[in-house]
Every structure is written in structure tokens, then in C-alpha cells.
Amino acid sequence: MMPSRFQSYKSFFKQLTLAVVLLTTLPILMGAKKEYTVPVEGLDSALRKPHRIPIKRMFPDKPKFATLKKSPDRTYTMDRPKPLKRQTWWTIPKELKNKAFACQFNKQHVIVVDKEKGGALVAQWMIDQLNEREARNLPTTFGLATGSSPIPVYENLVKAFREQKFKTDNLSTINLDEYIGLEPGDSNSYKQFMRQHLIADLELTDDQFHIFDSQAQSENDPEIQRLQKLLTQNPRHFQLLGIGENGHIGFNEPDDTLSAETPTRIVKLTESTRKANAPYFGGDTTKVPTHARTLGPKDILHAERIVVLAWGEKKKAAIANSILGPIKPQVPASLLQKHLNVVWVMDAEAAATLFKQGGRVTREMARQFPTLFQTPEK
């Protein structure tokens, strides 16, 4: 007997449903079985809840949670990754209402605020995180930067420390980078910069303050290995960054090979960076060292939270390219798009191109920063 038209429709839909179910569940089932094996070094100290950690600590571009199984050969196996939500860990206090604007561009958090208030705001986030961890008896590590951008943050940290708003007994710091070829006591070394602007005032000992040596490199550069070990032993809970006019972070200069996997290493500085830093060397670019040691994007991206500071018009192009543009090695800070917990804190001048290209200006912002957002006269 010939099947009725109704029956053939029915079997067709049955097969279609089966195909859809198979197509949607198969990748999930395969994904659930997928396992990543990670080296154990440093992980023990990173794991407070031994069996559940964000994979992004190890694979910044796989932002998922995983359950870890420890194997006898001291490697961890992860399975059943689950999506990790973007966190909003920062707050803007009431007194900054209408003075600090939080917005999102290309899924990244941007806060527009003037330099002085921005410095106080970021210092407060760092103090909150430190105190919150201190209350749970946990040590904290901050990744720090030099240059002019973090100075307002450091000033506020020093002020708050003098007012006994936090303790530093359980704090350690690791700096991003250091020139190569300067004498240990050279006032232009980043070690001296940090001592002068923060470390001495926070009463941090040499065991708590870590930075590359500024001595010239030798064959296998044990200095890189030394810092690399410190990084694994002290996972950073907070990383402060500045951004170069050419989009560099740390001393990771634009080039064709840079990626989120580029490790901590020795780099050659570009002429534009040496020129930008010449004022610290009496305006003489030839006195600026040609090489430096820097944390690579791979290690920068392993920090739990990242704040990038940018003040002034000179940064506006780098900011727009890093936040709105595609991720590419010629704009090193664009690699930060791979991290889920980055907050960009900048003044209106640094935000200018971003807002022009992104085109989202609230009425309140336009009122607050009239010169920046006024419509050109016809």
C-alpha cells in the first residue's frame, strides 16, 4: 500500500528532527569530552579552590571554567568547560556621579574621568581588592607600570597608606619592564622610579618588590627566567598598564609577529618609544637604552584584572585602534580585547577618537566635556 501524503510528511519531519538533534548535540558532547593538559608549575599556588579555576588564567582566549583533575605525573587535566561570565568588579562611588562616565565599546569597559579623579578611583579599586583579600587572609600581587600615567594612582595609594587605609604586609608587586644597560642605581631605571614614587612610601621590602635587573643581558638571560618564576609563584590579581602612543603595552612594540602567546623576553625599542622617553634622559634620545626586558602579552593577559590608564590627546589614536580596531600585532594593546576583565580609564582627550568612531555620547558627557563633543559650526 502506498504511504499517504500525511505519513510521508510525518517521516520527513521525524528525520529532520533527528538530524537537528544530532547536529546540535554532537559538538556539545564532543566539547564535553575535550581535555586540556596544562603544566603544573605555578598552578598549585594559583589554586585556592583546588578543583575549579577559570581557564582564562592559562588560556586567556578560552574564557571558561573548568574542573581540574590532578594526575600522578603532576599535570592537571581539565574537562567540561563552562562559559565564564564577564565580571563587573569595579564601582564608581557616588561622589563621582556625573564626573566619571562608564560606557562600553566593543564589549570593553571604558571609564572617562579626569586624571586626578581617575587616579583616586583606580587606587581605591586596588585598595578594595587588597583589603578584601586581606580580610580572607590571602596574599595579593599587583602588576605595576612606570611612566607618567600611573603617577596619580601611586600618589593616591601613598596618601591612603599614610592614612592607614590598608596594610602592605601581604602585598607583593611585580613590574612590567625595565631598560637594559643602566647601572643599578641609575635614576632613570624603572627600579628607581618605582622606589621614588611608591615602593619606599608603602614600606615594601626587597622581597615584596620585584622588577627586572637593568644590567646588560648575558647568553641565556637568567633574569627572564627569574622573573618568569616569580610570575608563576605570584599570580597577579591586578595589573596596571599605561599605553604608548604607538599602542605598546609594557615594552611590547608593534611588530608583525606579536601575539597573545608572545612570552616575556628581551626586546629592541622603537625609535618612537625612545623619542617619547627622551625627556627623562635630559631630552637626548641617544641616551635612551636601545633594549629592554618586558613581560610579554602572554604573561600580561594572565593577570586576573587589568586596568589601562591613558591621559591626554596624544593617546587618542592608540586608544581607538586598541578598543575598536581588529586585534592585530601592529597595535599591541588590541590584544587586551582577548581578556574579559579589562577596564580602560582615560580622560576625555584620550577618549576623543574613540567617541567619534564609536559615536555614543550621552547628554551628560556632552555637558561635562563641552569642548570635546560640541558639534562643529556649519
Ligand code: F6R
Ligand atoms: C612603562 C610601560 C610603558 C608605558 C607607556 C606609556 O612601565 O610599560 O608601556 O606605560 O609607554 O607611558 P606614559 O605613561 O609615560 O605615557
